[in-house]
Structures are given as C-alpha cells and as structure tokens.
Amino acid sequence: MNDKMVLVVDDEPSIRELLGLYLTKEGFLVEEAVDGAEALIKHQEKKPDIIILDIMMPVLDGIEVCRQIRKFSNIPMLMLTSRAEDDDRILGLELGADDYVTKPFNPREVVARVRAVLRRQAAQQEPPAAALSFPHLLIDMARHSVTVFEQDIPFANKEMELLWHMASHPGLAFSREQLLESVWGYSYCGDTRTVDTHIKRIRKKLAITACSPWDIKTVWGIGYKFEVKK
Numbered sequence: 001m002n003d004k005m006v007l008v009v010d011d012e013p014s015i016r017e018l019l020g021l022y023l024t025k026e027g028f029l030v031e032e033a034v035d036g037a038e039a040l041i042k043h044q045e046k047k048p049d050i051i052i053l054d055i056m057m058p059v060l061d062g063i064e065v066c067r068q069i070r071k072f073s074n075i076p077m078l079m080l081t082s083r084a085e086d087d088d089r090i091l092g093l094e095l096g097a098d099d100y101v102t103k104p105f106n107p108r109e110v111v112a113r114v115r116a117v118l119r120r121q122a123a124q125q126e127p128p129a130a131a132l133s134f135p136h137l138l139i140d141m142a143r144h145s146v147t148v149f150e151q152d153i154p155f156a157n158k159e160m161e162l163l164w165h166m167a168s169h170p171g172l173a174f175s176r177e178q179l180l181e182s183v184w185g186y187s188y189c190g191d192t193r194t195v196d197t198h199i200k201r202i203r204k205k206l207a208i209t210a211c212s213p214w215d216i217k218t219v220w221g222i223g224y225k226f227e228v229k230k
Contacts, residue, residue: 004118005029007048009039009065010080011057019052022107023114036060043069050076050114055092063091070096074157076117080105090197096156099184100194116184120161132167134228135213137206139167146205153205158183162198166216166226175223199224 006028008019020030031046033039037059043051051069055062066077079092079100092100098117101110131140138147141164146153155163161183166174174182176192184194203216214228 003029004050005031005046005048006114007031007033007039007042007046007051009033009036009042009051009057009062010054011035012054015054015080018107019110022111026111026115028114036062036065039065040068043073043075048075050078050118052078052080052110052114053097054080056082063095066092066095066097076121078110078113078117093158093194093197094156094201098158113184120184132164134167137214139164148206155205156201159198159202159205162195163202163226166224170214170226170228173219173222173225179223195223 006019006023008016008023008030009032010016010019011034016032016034020032023030031042031048033042035057039051039053040060042048053062053065060068062079066079069075069077074096077097079097080103081092081100082103099113101113131138131142133139136149138145139160140146141160144155144160146155146160146163162179165179165183176195179195180192199216206212206216212229214226217225217227219225
C-alpha cells in the first residue's frame with residue numbers, strides 16, 4: 001500500500017471522482033477539496049504529499065492557492081489547465097508549480113506525473129554536495145542558490161533543477177524530451193512547451209547578454225545546451 005497522500009482540488013465532481021478512482025487504484029491516499037479556500041484548509045489539516053490543483057475555481061483560484069502555499073511550503077503541485085489558460089499556466093509555473101496537465105487529460109498520465117514528481121522529490125532529499133562554478137556564476141543545489149555577478153537570484157525548484165542539469169553537462173545539447181525525462185522524471189511525447197517556458201524564465205533571471213561568459217543556446221532541430229564561452 002502506498003502511504004503517499006494526494007490532495008485533489010477541483011470544483012468539478014466528475015474530475016475529482018475520476019482522479020480519485022485512478023489514484024486510489026494505484027495505492028495512493030486521496031483527499032478532495034472543492035475550491036481554493038478548502039484546499040488551503042485541507043493542506044494544513046491533512047499534510048498531503050502532493051497537490052493536484054485546478055486553475056479555474058470559485059472562492060480562490062488555483063493561482064492564488066499556489067501563491068499562498070508557496071509562501072511557507074515547497075509541497076509539489078501539479079496544475080490542471082484548459083488550453084485557453086496559457087497565461088495562467090505560465091504564471092503558475094513562475095509561482096513554483098512543478099508541472100501542469102492540460103484538460104482533457106488521460107488519468108493514467110496524471111498518475112504517472114504524480115509518481116514522477118514524488119520520485120524527483122525523494123531524490124532531492126540528498127542534494128549534491130558540490131556546487132557548479134563558472135565565471136560570474138555559482139549554482140549551489142545544496143543551498144538552493146544561484147549567484148550571478150555576485151547577486152543572489154531566486155529560482156523556483158524546476159528552474160533550479162533544469163539549470164543544474166544543463167550546466168552539469170556544458171556543451172551537450174539536450175532535446176526537450178530528454179530534459180522532461182531527466183528533470184521532470186517522465187517521458188512525454190506531446191506538448192513540450194513547459195521546457196521552453198522554464199528556459200525563458202532562466203534566461204531572464206540570468207539576464208544573459210552578449211558579454212556574458214556563458215549562455216543557454218537554442219540548438220535548432222534539437223533543443224538547448226548550456227555553453228561556456230571561450
């Protein structure tokens with residue numbers, strides 16, 4: 001029996017029932033919340049291991065729930081979005097959501113992503129002891145810090161993991177699918193825009209310019225690579 005608890009937050013009973021059925025079948029404990037306000041209460045009372053969070057909800061929407069929880073908790077959050085909610089999805093990722101699934105979804109994929117996120121979290125319990133150091137750039141996973149030109153820059157969890165993974169292999173090009181599998185922990189043959197969104201955020205935070213001694217380059221037809229300029 002899986003002892004991990006999933007909090008499913010959605011105002012649609014059919015979605016809560018569907019996800020609850022599949023998660024329970026896979027051995028997860030399941031709690032439900034019908035809106036954002038109840039989600040905050042259940043998060044405090046039940047202490048779930050991961051939250052599946054719909055964006056469009058009454059009382060408090062998923063974006064506000066994510067914003068409030070991230071003030072005091074790093075609990076993994078998987079957001080449910082519709083195709084018309086691109087801006088909200090990106091904002092959710094910026095606030096620290098770990099992943100998103102677009103409606104309509106395959107419940108088996110949701111379960112697979114839940115497992116992947118939890119595996120990644122377990123692997124992070126013992127972070128690398130060493131930091132990665134480049135000219136004017138220090139990436140320290142143990143302290144969850146990135147220093148750029150002697151300035152500490154805040155990074156969300158997945159931004160940090162993605163930057164660490166690429167910077168650990170300078171000059172090596174990764175496809176979006178490879179980055180999804182290595183950083184998010186699953187293979188995904190559909191929408192890979194979450195990688196593009198995170199790369200855009202990382203570039204903005206690093207404020208990469210022509211004079212920067214390193215860069216995250218787009219490798220056309222493949223994906224991305226972290227490159228140190230000679």
